Amino acid sequence: MTPPLTVKIETVYSRSPPPRKPLHLTPADAVLLALAFTCVGYVGWRTHTVLDYRWDWSSIWPFLLKRDPVTGELQPNLIITGLLTTLRLAVLGMIVSGLIGIVIGMARTSRRLLLRLIGSAYVMLIRNIPPVVFVFIFYFFIASQIMPALGLSERVRDAGPLIRWLLSVLVGDLKLIENFVIGLLCLSVFNGAYVAEIVRAGIQSVSRHQIEAGDSLGLSRGDVLRFVVFPQATRNMLPALASQFIQLIKDSSLVSLVSIQELSFMAQDVQVSTQRVFEVLIFVAGIYFLLCFSLSRLFEWLERRAALAYR
Amino acid sequence: MSDQRQPSVASPVQTTAPFIEMRGVNKWFGQFHALKDIDLDIARGAKFVICGPSGSGKSTLIRCLNRLEEHDEGRIVVDGTVLNEDTHHIAAVRREVGMVFQQFNLFPHLTVLENCVLAQVRARKTPRRDAEERAMSYLERVRIPEQASKFPGQLSGGQQQRVAIARSLCMEPKVMLFDEPTSALDPEMIKEVLDVMGDLATSGMTMICVTHEMGFARKVADTMVFMDRGRIVEAAPPATFFSQPRSDRTRLFLSQILSH
Amino acid sequence: MRVLTRLFGFMLLAASVLLASAPANAQGNMLETIKKRGKLQVGYGSFVPWALRDKQGNWIGFEIDVTTKLAKDMGVDVELMPTAWDGIIPSLLAGKFDAIFGMTVTEPRKEQVDFTAPYSQSGVGVAASKQLAAGLQWPEGYNDAKVTFACRRGIAACKAIEERWPKATLRQFDDDAIAFQEVINANAHAVMSSEPKPTFFTLQNPEKLFRPTTDYVTTGVEGFAIRKGNPEAIAYFNDWIGKNKDWLKERHTYWFKTRDWADKAAAN
Numbered sequence A: 001m002t003p004p005l006t007v008k009i010e011t012v013y014s015r016s017p018p019p020r021k022p023l024h025l026t027p028a029d030a031v032l033l034a035l036a037f038t039c040v041g042y043v044g045w046r047t048h049t050v051l052d053y054r055w056d057w058s059s060i061w062p063f064l065l066k067r068d069p070v071t072g073e074l075q076p077n078l079i080i081t082g083l084l085t086t087l088r089l090a091v092l093g094m095i096v097s098g099l100i101g102i103v104i105g106m107a108r109t110s111r112r113l114l115l116r117l118i119g120s121a122y123v124m125l126i127r128n129i130p131p132v133v134f135v136f137i138f139y140f141f142i143a144s145q146i147m148p149a150l151g152l153s154e155r156v157r158d159a160g161p162l163i164r165w166l167l168s169v170l171v172g173d174l175k176l177i178e179n180f181v182i183g184l185l186c187l188s189v190f191n192g193a194y195v196a197e198i199v200r201a202g203i204q205s206v207s208r209h210q211i212e213a214g215d216s217l218g219l220s221r222g223d224v225l226r227f228v229v230f231p232q233a234t235r236n237m238l239p240a241l242a243s244q245f246i247q248l249i250k251d252s253s254l255v256s257l258v259s260i261q262e263l264s265f266m267a268q269d270v271q272v273s274t275q276r277v278f279e280v281l282i283f284v285a286g287i288y289f290l291l292c293f294s295l296s297r298l299f300e301w302l303e304r305r306a307a308l309a310y311r
Numbered sequence B: 001m002s003d004q005r006q007p008s009v010a011s012p013v014q015t016t017a018p019f020i021e022m023r024g025v026n027k028w029f030g031q032f033h034a035l036k037d038i039d040l041d042i043a044r045g046a047k048f049v050i051c052g053p054s055g056s057g058k059s060t061l062i063r064c065l066n067r068l069e070e071h072d073e074g075r076i077v078v079d080g081t082v083l084n085e086d087t088h089h090i091a092a093v094r095r096e097v098g099m100v101f102q103q104f105n106l107f108p109h110l111t112v113l114e115n116c117v118l119a120q121v122r123a124r125k126t127p128r129r130d131a132e133e134r135a136m137s138y139l140e141r142v143r144i145p146e147q148a149s150k151f152p153g154q155l156s157g158g159q160q161q162r163v164a165i166a167r168s169l170c171m172e173p174k175v176m177l178f179d180e181p182t183s184a185l186d187p188e189m190i191k192e193v194l195d196v197m198g199d200l201a202t203s204g205m206t207m208i209c210v211t212h213e214m215g216f217a218r219k220v221a222d223t224m225v226f227m228d229r230g231r232i233v234e235a236a237p238p239a240t241f242f243s244q245p246r247s248d249r250t251r252l253f254l255s256q257i258l259s260h
Numbered sequence C: 001m002r003v004l005t006r007l008f009g010f011m012l013l014a015a016s017v018l019l020a021s022a023p024a025n026a027q028g029n030m031l032e033t034i035k036k037r038g039k040l041q042v043g044y045g046s047f048v049p050w051a052l053r054d055k056q057g058n059w060i061g062f063e064i065d066v067t068t069k070l071a072k073d074m075g076v077d078v079e080l081m082p083t084a085w086d087g088i089i090p091s092l093l094a095g096k097f098d099a100i101f102g103m104t105v106t107e108p109r110k111e112q113v114d115f116t117a118p119y120s121q122s123g124v125g126v127a128a129s130k131q132l133a134a135g136l137q138w139p140e141g142y143n144d145a146k147v148t149f150a151c152r153r154g155i156a157a158c159k160a161i162e163e164r165w166p167k168a169t170l171r172q173f174d175d176d177a178i179a180f181q182e183v184i185n186a187n188a189h190a191v192m193s194s195e196p197k198p199t200f201f202t203l204q205n206p207e208k209l210f211r212p213t214t215d216y217v218t219t220g221v222e223g224f225a226i227r228k229g230n231p232e233a234i235a236y237f238n239d240w241i242g243k244n245k246d247w248l249k250e251r252h253t254y255w256f257k258t259r260d261w262a263d264k265a266a267a268n
Helices: A027-049 A078-108 A113-127 A131-150 A152-158 A161-171 A174-205 A208-216 A221-258 A263-274 A277-308 B058-065 B087-096 B112-123 B128-141 B157-169 B187-202 B214-220 B238-243 B248-258 C002-021 C030-037 C062-074 C085-093 C156-164 C176-184 C197-204 C231-243 C245-257
Strands: A065-067 A074-076 B020-029 B032-042 B047-051 B073-078 B097-100 B175-179 B206-210 B223-228 B231-236 C039-044 C077-082 C099-104 C113-115 C120-129 C148-152 C169-173 C190-194 C218-227
Touching (some): A074 A078, A078 A113, A078 A161, A078 A277, A113 A174, A131 A152, A131 A174, A208 A221, A221 A277, A221 B112, A221 C085, B032 B058, B058 B073, B187 B206, B187 B214, B206 B214, B214 B248, B231 B238, B231 B248, C030 C231, C039 C062, C062 C077, C062 C099, C062 C245, C085 C113, C085 C218, C099 C113, C120 C197, C148 C156, C156 C169, C156 C190, C156 C218, C169 C176, C176 C190
Parallel strands (some): B097 B175, B175 B206, C039 C099, C148 C190
Antiparallel strands (some): A065 A074, B020 B073, C120 C218
């Protein structure tokens, strides 16, 4: 007979993990930091000694806000007006390019060959043209044909006060509505191609098994997309979308080439008028940085929230 | 050509017209011939267990029954509906057929309850309140009503698979397909899933299970089907199947999986 | 970048040719179109002292004075359409506006647009770096591979440099002020730009810049540019220019020879 198995029973207990090791600098870190400081310092010193430039920031400030000579009200001046246009371009551009991206992205993953071909043709065409060239082609060859046919300015002139008010919130100065819409379309059509690729990758990142589960439950194809694929795809798309939308904000400066009066265009005017090139450039770069940085923080927050929903 | 095929396999409890009928079904993946001349009749209320070595076509066979795979030749009829390109037919069949997968395939972004409610509301147009009620009753049947508000990622594999079963049952299918439902589970969780499947069999559900759980098969199945290289090699009631397999292939397979 | 710039130039040229061969909607009698619309639409780029912003953000400048008076005399409003200079001719051809004001008349431009009689004379002046160019003989010494010129892209001065100092390196910038800054920083030997800029910059940076010559390097004349095929409009504008010769001269002197407007403008 085998001896009885003796099992030593200990009191089950748990305790907290040992404290984490504190962060400390390794010699390699120190060297890296020193190098970084040296680089920054050197650039600063070169700028100070070699670039012979009399800095004068004071001429920028009047272009932020102005006081109406008649009423004395504070009003946005060129830079703020341009910034507002850039913000509108960015927000509406995200929406429109998002819609384009969803439609084309779905077409790219469609089971129908024709839809796939149309989607691919659009993406390939846009992705392989430099943005600057695209802006010009779009402005002179496409927008010039479409906009007069739409007769947007006339329609706006004849529109009721409520619609005019709504539109002015959306696009700003109604006299420049055609100008704005061209810029918006240009930006959206261009960015839509990249968003479409992100949407395609997002849809394809959702496991085939998920679609099969939806199919086997009798969900329609549309419902499978809407309730099963998209929610999961969106979560996978967030990091790439964040980059793309930041890119969109920066790309919005390209439409200044075709005289859309956004931040860069206005900044150019201020540069020429004040002759303070570097101040304006640096200031505007700072604004773009703040915009893009805020957007990336927003997306980080969204990602964290999306991650929470799973756990 | 049909004369060359093995005799069609009929379930012992067959009464009138078969509930599911497969005739001369062939399926290829590229050059690979996955299903070869499959003939199979399954009666309402039957419990089929399909076994065979991996790559023998078991999963493909049941996946053809709700058209997750398209068969290339032959005829499949489910409860009087012919499966073909017609999307209405496909939808009609999928309404009748529930499926449980090896990897559970729960929707990770929805709670357990929402997993069970979604298809009821969208595909069956059940009012949400009724759908939730039914979902809860099936979650009770699979013994995890307390997990209803959790996300699938918070559950163990066994719990997830039971939710998957409840999700399928919510659609009140006439037949349930199980595609290796316990293969991805840790050993201590296999039993809880098999118990639920046993209950379901007792309730009279038509079931077609691809599984290697031979204990379960002996207890529940009324017909054992052995497949090899895309063919149905043998089909028999479990008593004969386990004690007197007709083919050498079956005997070899059984000796391999029953030896441990 | 160079390739891109060329491609870009090619695009603009292609746009011009295509648009010129198939003129846009604004066909027919241009003057009537303007009167019917009640608005004279003018395209221009910001360029001191032609068109610049005052501290309120409003447009001022020689060009603005001229357009305002012309529109008033025609009995219509003026619609100012600030346009990126790079694409201004294609924009005109595409019918975005009626005319470009204050455009220097050149042969290549004449192939794309029609000009009115000149109403302004401008000269391109030069400013040079004291550090780099003090020892150079004007103008022969500057025709040397070691010499670098700076100018603003797309203006007549760039063309003049290429023709008269073919051996020198030419660097083009999007902005006049940057072109001047390059010379102040001794990264380029000399910069050319329409007067009065060379004068003003040299006055502001006496220790860095000097004038190798105060003569105009090239002179140019400016007119209104409009789409081809509008002889009646050209005739009308020419007539207006003829009648307002003295007023134009007075305004030109105010904007180009004095700095009386400096306190209105944002520049200091």
